[in-house]
Amino acid sequence: MQISRRTDALEEHMIIGLSNDIDLSVIAVVRSAFHEAINDGFTSVLVDLTNVTFVDSAALGIFVGLHRRCRERNGACVLVNPQPDVSRIIALTGLDVLLSIASDIETACALASSAAATSSTAATEMAQ
Amino acid sequence: MSSGDEVVLRVPAKSDYIALVRVVLAAAAAIDPDSRSDRVEDLRVAVSEAVTNAVESHRTAGTDSHIEVRCYTEGHEVEVTVRDHGPGFDPDNVPVVPDAESPERMFFENGLGLPLMRRLVDKTDIETGDDGTLVRLVIDTSTSPKV
Structure with missing residues (x-):
């Protein structure tokens, strides 16, 4: 497995690219990258x-x-472009409801910015 | 005993070998020309979960003994057993993961393996005790996915 790291054009979001099989053998490395x-x-x-x-x-x-x-920091985690077999497992566990999923990086950036803005507004309202 | 085919693996209880088991079991299940690729994939995931639990069980017990995986195919049916020598557990007393809609859900990072196994294959049996756990998975790979 390889892990790539880059930011979006505005350097607002970290984009972590994973590859191949993600199982117990690579979990520690992926968690560390997160x-x-x-x-x-x-x-x-x-x-x-x-x-x-x-x-x-x-x-x-x-x-x-x-x-x-991410939520605790008023941000968002977005899974980008999962392939059909991966999407199916996410859906079978019900996590497609909890986790944000986007078809491409551009959509994911918009989703993350929107979610962050919503969380930030909610946090401000709660503080007042 | 009937005239099916059997494949037996004996692998070190190390996470690096989980992928090897997935590859071999999926290949064995796909030998049946009527097997569906989505059902073979379901079996691949379920077996991986069972072997992952076995590896973690051996890690908990501090044992370096091997994990035994047996795959028996007859017709369209595949039966896989995964035997470990860990401390065992109570399958009826595992933590229940909240629904995805629940605000508490994001605090649970574990506990999805067993429910996932049960959803993916046709039958799941677990025998567990002080001397280890035997997980038995049965699937008809010629039929549509359960879910």
């Missing part, structure tokens, strides 16, 4: 699944963890 993005100050992380051929429940677990960390 933590690094958050520790670098990114509140929204896009996970590009275009080249991912397999996910198991351990992989879905770290997506949930990333989602939570």
Whole structure:
């Protein structure tokens, strides 16, 4: 498995690209990449699944963890372009309801910005 | 015993070998010319979950013994058993993961493996005790997915 890291054009979101099979054997490495993005100050992380051929429940677990960390920082986690077999597993576990999913990076950036703005507004209203 | 085919794997309880089991089991299930690729994929995921649990169970127990995976095919039916030598668990007393709509859902990163297995294959049996766990998965690969 290879992990790529880049930001969007506005440098607002971290885009982490994964590849091949995401199972227990690579979970620690992927989780570390997610933590690094958050520790670098990114509140929204896009996970590009275009080249991912397999996910198991351990992989879905770290997506949930990333989602939570982004939400806690008024940001968003968006899964990008999961292939049909991967989409099916996400749907079978019901996580297509919890997690944001986009078909491409551009849509994912818009989704993350929108979700972050909504969270930020809600947090401000709660504080008042 | 009938005239099916059997494949037996004995793999180290290390996560690096989970992919190997997936490849071999999927290839064995796909030998049946009437097998559906989506059902073979379902089996691939379910077996991976069972082997992952076995690897983690051995890690918990601190044992370096091997995990045994047996695949028996007859007609369109595939039966896979995964045997570990970990400490066992109570399958009726695993934490229940909240619904995806629940605000609490994002606090649960684990607990999806067993429900996923049960959704993907036609039959799941679990025998577990102090000397380990045997997971048995049965699927008819010629039929439409359950879900």
